[in-house]
Amino acid sequence: MLDVHDLHAYYGKSHILQGISFRVGEGEIVSLLGRNGAGRSTTVKTIMGEVAPVGSIRFKGARIDGLQPHQIARRGLGYVPEDREIFPGLTVLGKKSSGQRGRWSFEDAFELFPLLRERADTPGGVLSGGEQQMLTICRTLMGDPDLIMIDEPTEGLAPKLVELVRGLLEKIAERGIAILLIEQKLTIALAISRRLYVMGRGHIVFEGTPQDLRANHTVRKEWLEV
Numbered sequence: 001m002l003d004v005h006d007l008h009a010y011y012g013k014s015h016i017l018q019g020i021s022f023r024v025g026e027g028e029i030v031s032l033l034g035r036n037g038a039g040r041s042t043t044v045k046t047i048m049g050e051v052a053p054v055g056s057i058r059f060k061g062a063r064i065d066g067l068q069p070h071q072i073a074r075r076g077l078g079y080v081p082e083d084r085e086i087f088p089g090l091t092v093l094g095k096k097s098s099g100q101r102g103r104w105s106f107e108d109a110f111e112l113f114p115l116l117r118e119r120a121d122t123p124g125g126v127l128s129g130g131e132q133q134m135l136t137i138c139r140t141l142m143g144d145p146d147l148i149m150i151d152e153p154t155e156g157l158a159p160k161l162v163e164l165v166r167g168l169l170e171k172i173a174e175r176g177i178a179i180l181l182i183e184q185k186l187t188i189a190l191a192i193s194r195r196l197y198v199m200g201r202g203h204i205v206f207e208g209t210p211q212d213l214r215a216n217h218t219v220r221k222e223w224l225e226v
Contacts, residue, residue: 002180007056031180047077049068086139104141113135153169153183
């Protein structure tokens with residue numbers, strides 16, 4: 001569904017992504033792991049058109065590198081940014097304007113995120129961190145994506161909310177939506193992913209299953225553990 005080949009990206013003269021390649025198949029949960037500064041967030045921003053790409057990005061068979069973010073979103077690629085980027089003065093839910101009904105209705109969203117039902121008339125800026133994270137995921141789902149890229153969804157959340165987010169990701173995948181997950185917490189990535197990639201210094205340094213990564217102590221020590 002998503003095929004990235006020999007992707008490079010730059011911030012000014014800094015060469016951040018240095019020829020990475022990976023894929024996400026239909027309905028898969030794939031995690032992109034690595035320490036801070038490895039290039040994971042730059043990867044999803046480049047796929048989404050927020051950073052200029054050099055290389056090939058194909059989504060559902062068509063090239064999307066060089067398109068604007070709104071054009072990419074309309075093709076069915078969703079993005080949940082790390083900093084959430086909610087509208088603080090707006091209440092929690094909005095809906096994509098379309099003549100066709102997507103996979104997600106307001107009722108579906110509230111069933112998946114019951115805390116948001118209770119806060120439906122509350123401006124996003126006064127929600128808690130966990131509620132804002134749910135809002136950001138829910139907002140993206142209302143755009144009816146076929147694949148959703150989620151950057152650090154458990155960052156800064158209490159352990160109870162971390163487990164809640166993990167369960168939500170599994171429920172989203174059950175609807176046939178593929179997920180590219182950027183995550184620091186190795187236990188979550190190992191538990192829910194079908195495949196994993198590890199990044200280091202702008203390169204892909206490992207590709208395999210959760211079982212492969214558990215068995216590879218060298219990769220975990222060199223590229224993941226603090």
